Amino acid sequence: MRSKTPDKRLRILDSAVRVFAREGFFKAKVSQIAEDAGLAPGTVYLYFKNKEDLLISVFEERMEEIVSRFRAAVMEHHDPKSRLECLVRMHLSGFQSDPDLAACFQVELRQSSRFMRRGVKGGLQQYLGLIREIVESGRREGVFRKEVSAGLVTHLIFGALDEVVSTWVMSGMKYNLVSLTGQLVDLLTNGIGSGVSVIAKQGLEVDREADRALS
Amino acid sequence: MRSKTPDKRLRILDSAVRVFAREGFFKAKVSQIAEDAGLAPGTVYLYFKNKEDLLISVFEERMEEIVSRFRAAVMEHHDPKSRLECLVRMHLSGFQSDPDLAACFQVELRQSSRFMRRGVKGGLQQYLGLIREIVESGRREGVFRKEVSAGLVTHLIFGALDEVVSTWVMSGMKYNLVSLTGQLVDLLTNGIGSGVSVIAKQGLEVDREADRALS
Amino acid sequence: MRSKTPDKRLRILDSAVRVFAREGFFKAKVSQIAEDAGLAPGTVYLYFKNKEDLLISVFEERMEEIVSRFRAAVMEHHDPKSRLECLVRMHLSGFQSDPDLAACFQVELRQSSRFMRRGVKGGLQQYLGLIREIVESGRREGVFRKEVSAGLVTHLIFGALDEVVSTWVMSGMKYNLVSLTGQLVDLLTNGIGSGVSVIAKQGLEVDREADRALS
Amino acid sequence: MRSKTPDKRLRILDSAVRVFAREGFFKAKVSQIAEDAGLAPGTVYLYFKNKEDLLISVFEERMEEIVSRFRAAVMEHHDPKSRLECLVRMHLSGFQSDPDLAACFQVELRQSSRFMRRGVKGGLQQYLGLIREIVESGRREGVFRKEVSAGLVTHLIFGALDEVVSTWVMSGMKYNLVSLTGQLVDLLTNGIGSGVSVIAKQGLEVDREADRALS
DNA sequence: GATGAATGAGAATTCATTCAT
DNA sequence: CATGAATGAATTCTCATTCAT
Numbered sequence: 001m002r003s004k005t006p007d008k009r010l011r012i013l014d015s016a017v018r019v020f021a022r023e024g025f026f027k028a029k030v031s032q033i034a035e036d037a038g039l040a041p042g043t044v045y046l047y048f049k050n051k052e053d054l055l056i057s058v059f060e061e062r063m064e065e066i067v068s069r070f071r072a073a074v075m076e077h078h079d080p081k082s083r084l085e086c087l088v089r090m091h092l093s094g095f096q097s098d099p100d101l102a103a104c105f106q107v108e109l110r111q112s113s114r115f116m117r118r119g120v121k122g123g124l125q126q127y128l129g130l131i132r133e134i135v136e137s138g139r140r141e142g143v144f145r146k147e148v149s150a151g152l153v154t155h156l157i158f159g160a161l162d163e164v165v166s167t168w169v170m171s172g173m174k175y176n177l178v179s180l181t182g183q184l185v186d187l188l189t190n191g192i193g194s195g196v197s198v199i200a201k202q203g204l205e206v207d208r209e210a211d212r213a214l215s
Numbered sequence: 216m217r218s219k220t221p222d223k224r225l226r227i228l229d230s231a232v233r234v235f236a237r238e239g240f241f242k243a244k245v246s247q248i249a250e251d252a253g254l255a256p257g258t259v260y261l262y263f264k265n266k267e268d269l270l271i272s273v274f275e276e277r278m279e280e281i282v283s284r285f286r287a288a289v290m291e292h293h294d295p296k297s298r299l300e301c302l303v304r305m306h307l308s309g310f311q312s313d314p315d316l317a318a319c320f321q322v323e324l325r326q327s328s329r330f331m332r333r334g335v336k337g338g339l340q341q342y343l344g345l346i347r348e349i350v351e352s353g354r355r356e357g358v359f360r361k362e363v364s365a366g367l368v369t370h371l372i373f374g375a376l377d378e379v380v381s382t383w384v385m386s387g388m389k390y391n392l393v394s395l396t397g398q399l400v401d402l403l404t405n406g407i408g409s410g411v412s413v414i415a416k417q418g419l420e421v422d423r424e425a426d427r428a429l430s
Numbered sequence: 431m432r433s434k435t436p437d438k439r440l441r442i443l444d445s446a447v448r449v450f451a452r453e454g455f456f457k458a459k460v461s462q463i464a465e466d467a468g469l470a471p472g473t474v475y476l477y478f479k480n481k482e483d484l485l486i487s488v489f490e491e492r493m494e495e496i497v498s499r500f501r502a503a504v505m506e507h508h509d510p511k512s513r514l515e516c517l518v519r520m521h522l523s524g525f526q527s528d529p530d531l532a533a534c535f536q537v538e539l540r541q542s543s544r545f546m547r548r549g550v551k552g553g554l555q556q557y558l559g560l561i562r563e564i565v566e567s568g569r570r571e572g573v574f575r576k577e578v579s580a581g582l583v584t585h586l587i588f589g590a591l592d593e594v595v596s597t598w599v600m601s602g603m604k605y606n607l608v609s610l611t612g613q614l615v616d617l618l619t620n621g622i623g624s625g626v627s628v629i630a631k632q633g634l635e636v637d638r639e640a641d642r643a644l645s
Numbered sequence: 646m647r648s649k650t651p652d653k654r655l656r657i658l659d660s661a662v663r664v665f666a667r668e669g670f671f672k673a674k675v676s677q678i679a680e681d682a683g684l685a686p687g688t689v690y691l692y693f694k695n696k697e698d699l700l701i702s703v704f705e706e707r708m709e710e711i712v713s714r715f716r717a718a719v720m721e722h723h724d725p726k727s728r729l730e731c732l733v734r735m736h737l738s739g740f741q742s743d744p745d746l747a748a749c750f751q752v753e754l755r756q757s758s759r760f761m762r763r764g765v766k767g768g769l770q771q772y773l774g775l776i777r778e779i780v781e782s783g784r785r786e787g788v789f790r791k792e793v794s795a796g797l798v799t800h801l802i803f804g805a806l807d808e809v810v811s812t813w814v815m816s817g818m819k820y821n822l823v824s825l826t827g828q829l830v831d832l833l834t835n836g837i838g839s840g841v842s843v844i845a846k847q848g849l850e851v852d853r854e855a856d857r858a859l860s
Numbered sequence: 861g862a863t864g865a866a867t868g869a870g871a872a873t874t875c876a877t878t879c880a881t
Numbered sequence: 882c883a884t885g886a887a888t889g890a891a892t893t894c895t896c897a898t899t900c901a902t
Contacts, residue, residue, distance in 0.1 A: 004886060043888070050872075106331075117322065143409060152379070152395060159376075180367060183364055184371070188407055189407060190405070214364060220861085245897060249864095254862080257864060266898095470885055473885095537762065546815075565837070575839045578832055581856055582829065586833075586837070593807060617801055622833055685866065687869095687894080688867070696893075
């Protein structure tokens with residue numbers, strides 16, 4: 001069985017996520033990843049240009065899958081607010097259920113200067129694009145405000161999600177991240193101001209640990 | 216380690232910001248920084264434990280100054296919303312007026328695993344603390360909602376600011392970042408939902424370039 | 431190892447000359463040579479032991495053909511001096527008309543330690559043998575001096591030819607190498623001393639570019 | 646004693662000659678050379694750009710010394726023929742008395758593509774320059790022929806020397822190289838042709854081993 | 861305190877070669 | 882015979898850090 005299989009490529013990516021999460025990007029040795037995948041070091045270079053390319057590929061390829069999965073789920077909802085909630089919930093639960101991936105995305109990936117300098121457009125742009133679609137649909141239906149920049153709104157949502165997940169990762173992933181969904185959606189939708197009396201309060205209880213970690 | 220010539224210490228920090236911004240953390244050589252500061256490489260180690268410590272110190276010491284300056288300005292306002300606006304404006308204009316520092320904080324710093332693993336508590340916590348104070352004051356005065364986690368609100372604000380600045384840095388710092396202040400404060404306060412009819416609309420025009428970059 | 435398709439063997443040798451000349455021995459990849467020959471990398475190893483063997487084989491096999499061709503031509507002459515002139519002319523014109531081969535022989539081949547340590551006896555020895563025969567015939571006929579070592583004379587001739595061709599290759603193969611034949615033969619025959627008044631001066635004009643490059 | 650001394654540079658060069666001669670250029674490890682010089686591997690890179698630069702530097706710097714030493718000796722003679730003989734003798738005895746250097750110059754150096762592509766002009770050109778001066782002086786005094794290209798004559802002399810030394814190195818340095826001086830000078834001066842009756846025949850006996858090796 | 865020459869650990873990467881198909 | 886995916890050995894070179902002066 002000596003054929004260049006997509007299977008092998010995937011095995012390398014899986015191993016990379018594991019090893020990067022466990023060792024950190026710099027400490028991780030390519031040979032470790034190869035070994036974890038049951039391959040020789042050189043084989044990694046048959047599929048990836050170098051170690052950084054491996055990290056970026058983890059991101060891009062996982063992201064692609066994530067975006068299409070999220071989009072499918074989000075688009076099952078027709079109410080923009082439900083869409084937003086769906087996205088937030090999936091974002092949080094996605095990372096919560098895959099701590100290795102969370103560590104890769106929130107910590108290790110940022111150590112790639114290529115990533116930090118946004119040399120990587122694909123995955124992140126697609127994700128921002130999905131958020132943007134939700135925002136646009138809400139604007140069309142009059143559920144979301146139109147007098148503010150849609151781009152800014154998009155980044156507000158992404159920034160909030162990213163920060164919340166980062167905080168969770170940094171604090172040791174000890175609390176229930178998904179439990180923040182309700183409040184986060186509420187905050188994004190209604191803001192922090194007390195102008196409106198928000199009525200429906202179900203789903204707003206936050207994990208105690210979460211609250212402590214955020215403080 | 217704080218005795219010696221404080222002057223030299225500062226020269227090193229200044230040079231570090233410049234060199235890190237220009238070269239990136241990993242490409243930057245300690246000897247480059249020393250040369251930029253007009254010193255020998257060994258001298259850097261009289262003031263800083265190692266290269267990463269230098270990066271972290273840049274952050275911590277600049278942050279200390281920033282936090283106290285921001286706090287002073289913020290506290291001149293008594294209305295929590297004005298305080299928030301003051302903070303947002305200062306955050307954005309602070310980075311806008313010091314691109315090297317912006318590059319250091321938003322890009323290079325994240326490449327330090329010690330930072331990313333939140334091994335650095337001081338500066339960031341203080342900054343989050345300042346935001347938190349604003350939030351708490353707003354809650355006490357009934358201007359900000361109390362039924363959501365104050366910690367979450369704090370991170371929402373920080374996450375939004377951080378993402379907006381990052382996007383600006385990544386897109387080449389080409390547009391007027393401060394012009395986003397009005398909309399950002401509005402969004403944070405009132406949310407993205409169209410529940411409220413927000414009245415005062417002055418200060419909501421956003422730089423065209425900004426809008427394009429955010430899309 | 432000589433069975434298989436002789437055609438393929440030759441294609442590989444031809445490609446090797448081209449690729450070695452273009453890339454240099456070390457930069458040249460076996461896979462490049464294979465590709466140039468329209469074959470898979472592994473196939474090269476059905477015909478040659480390794481990369482160095484390929485280089486050596488290029489030399490040996492081309493040399494074999496060269497020696498027999500040169501010998502045939504040389505032996506058509508019966509005057510030893512004509513024989514020498516014939517050899518010099520063919521040596522120079524041979525390389526001049528095949529720059530890739532010249533580059534291989536004069537530059538790349540020397541980068542093989544096996545060659546440089548004279549681990550390769552065949553081709554070169556045969557060539558030296560041919561020169562030797564010319565020398566011996568001249569001695570028998572009293573045209574060439576007998577009181578000096580025939581071996582030394584042989585190497586003198588070869589050394590002169592080799593150096594002249596090397597200089598031509600290094601200087602970019604820009605001038606007419608064959609134009610040196612007359613003078614070179616004259617010098618070899620009569621020496622650099624002005625003891626003799628050499629009469630026949632035809633064929634002694636040297637290419638201007640050649641003269642410049644030799645200076 | 647922590648000063649960048651020329652002494653250290655020289656120690657490295659000496660060690661390099663030894664190690665290159667013993668191991669060959671490619672097998673030689675930089676760390677071996679460093680160890681031989683009593684230094685850390687990294688130190689070598691303080692003085693030389695890389696391994697090839699080290700090899701080239703050995704050549705250039707030794708050559709410089711050689712050329713000036715040879716020139717001094719050669720110019721003590723005023724008769725061009727004596728000058729030539731002096732040069733040939735020094736060339737042969739120089740290599741004979743320093744086998745490591747001979748191995749470096751005749752074998753290892755050629756494995757550097759930078760050298761083989763004449764990326765190194767200095768040393769060799771100077772040496773050719775010295776030969777050229779001898780030739781020119783002989784022409785002025787009517788001792789050497791003027792109707793042939795001086796450049797060609799120069800390369801003829803160099804080519805002969807180079808080939809003779811190479812043959813000696815390849816055959817194991819087993820015979821007396823200097824013993825070839827007389828015949829070589831005679832051949833260069835009077836040529837291989839029997840046109841002239843050369844009279845003085847002293848100094849023309851060649852080492853038996855030499856004669857065998859040249860055959 | 862300051863210097864800057866010396867250190868030396870450490871891992872990514874290449875590519876000739878193999879061998880299962 | 883031919884293939885070409887997989888192998889894995891093997892070493893340069895960098896540069897943060899030290900420490901004798």
